[in-house]
Amino acid sequence: MATARKKPLSSSSSWGDWADLPDNLLHSIVSHLVSFPDLVSFASVCRSWRGLFLSTPTSILRPPLLLSSRRRIYPRRRDDTPSRCPILDPAFPSTTYFSSVSARTLSRLPFIGYSYGHAIFYLPSIRCILFADAITGDEVRTPRFPGHSIPRTYYALLTAPLSSPSSDLILLSFGLELFQWRKGGERWIRHDLGFNLPEVNHAVVFKGRVFTLDSSERLFIIQLAPVALVRQMEVKWIGEQVSPFSFKQWLVECGGELLLVRIVPTEAIMCMSVEVFRLDLSDEQMKWVKVENLGDWALFLVANKRCPGFACKNPGRWGGRGNCIYYARSGDDTWNVVELGSSEIDTTVPDSPTLNADPLKWPSPVWIYPAMFS
Missing domain, CATH: 1.20.1280 (Monooxygenase)
Structure with a gap:
């Protein structure tokens, strides 16, 4: 058959x-x-x-990874194997990945920003900017910078992922100038702002525009086309018991809204607390409206002001906690979790989150989303 x-x-x-x-x-x-x-x-x-x-939009469904500032040798095959920095995953705390960017690069080059999956460094020897993919280690270099050097105060960020044809690198610093480079371009563009831009304390790309915040919590919007322009925005503060000043601030995009996170003093000595505000754009007058509860969202922050903050939706799906801020301290291989609206943070306790750490210290931990997630 x-x-x-x-x-x-x-x-x-x-x-x-x-x-x-x-x-x-x-x-x-x-x-x-x-x-x-x-x-x-x-x-x-x-x-x-x-x-x-x-x-x-996978990024809001899972937490960012933490690129640690501590060196480790991986893999351990030869004595000359370059040291790598570990990458930690809040969803799987017992699992460690490793960045392909060498620890020497991370520790020795002047760090000027992190944006869309890339750490951004200045190469003093040849006066150009280096983008290093935080996961793969792939590098992109800009043309030679037109100035003699890049000051320590420069803040670098991309307006879109490097894979986008409309991606621009902008360099911001205290003064009247703004520098722009478009990926693939052969030269830098220098913009005379005609406006004395304060030193940038934090910056974020939100709805296609660059928002910056200075140490006095003044909000600015930067546009590049049709001409480079900086506008200071008048913003009201709405909410009960708004602290008149803060030690540190971050701008974070969260669920289509722009949030301002502030670390503020309390009545108790050596204690701090966290305040969160959302930018209300519903009418002609911009307002910072106090947020009492983040709901089913978690925020991820680090001390270094050149590193962005991130928001993650429904953190319970990977074992996280909503209405919380995950804060990574310099020199640590882990993070602290601070609940919004919880009790005061005692800064004298050794394992408390030191939220007012040096905002320019490097190396420092960085929350990252791989460039392919951008």
Whole structure:
């Protein structure tokens, strides 16, 4: 009796089956992935899966990774193996990854910013800017900077991911000048602002515009086209018991809103607390409206003012806590969790989060989302 022979599946047909899975099913799969390696594996299956992954806002569904400032040797094969910095995952605290950027690069080069998955450094020997992918170590260099050197006060950030054709690097500093470089361009563009820009305390790209904050908590909007322009915004403060000043501030995008996080003094000596405000743009007068509870959101912050803050939705899905701020201290391999509206933070306790640490200290821990997540 003849045996029926099964028709073998060709390689192309099997890949075609995977690529033709319905988008709603794939979106459901992505929404349930928490592990960083699982997300990378999903994006590596085929071109259509990668395209769907890049179009899905995965970053708000999982926590950022923490690039530690402490050196480790990995892998331990030879004595000349370069030291690497560990990368820690709040969703899997017992798992450690390693950055492909050498610890020597992270510790020796002047750090001027972190943006869209890339640490940004200044190379004094050749006067150019170096972008280093915090995960892969891939590097991009700019043309030679037109000035003699880049001051320590410069703040660098990208207006869009490096993969975007509209990505611009801007350098901000105290003074009347702003420098711009577009990826692939052969030269820097120098803008005379006609306005004395205060030293940037924190900056964020929000809804296509660059918002900056100075140490006096004045809010500025920077635009590059059609001409470079800096505008100071008049903002009211709305809420009960708003502290008149703060030790430290961050701007964070959270769920389509711009938040201001402040570390403020309390009545108790050597104690601090956290205040959060959202920028209300509903009418002509901008307002900082006090937020009493973050709900099902968690914020991720570090001391270094050149590092962005991040927000993560529904942290309970990976074992995190809502209405909390995850704060990484300099020199630590971990983070503290501060609940908004909780009791005062006693800065004299050895393991308390030192929220008023040096804002320019480097190396320091950095919360990162891989560039492929941008």
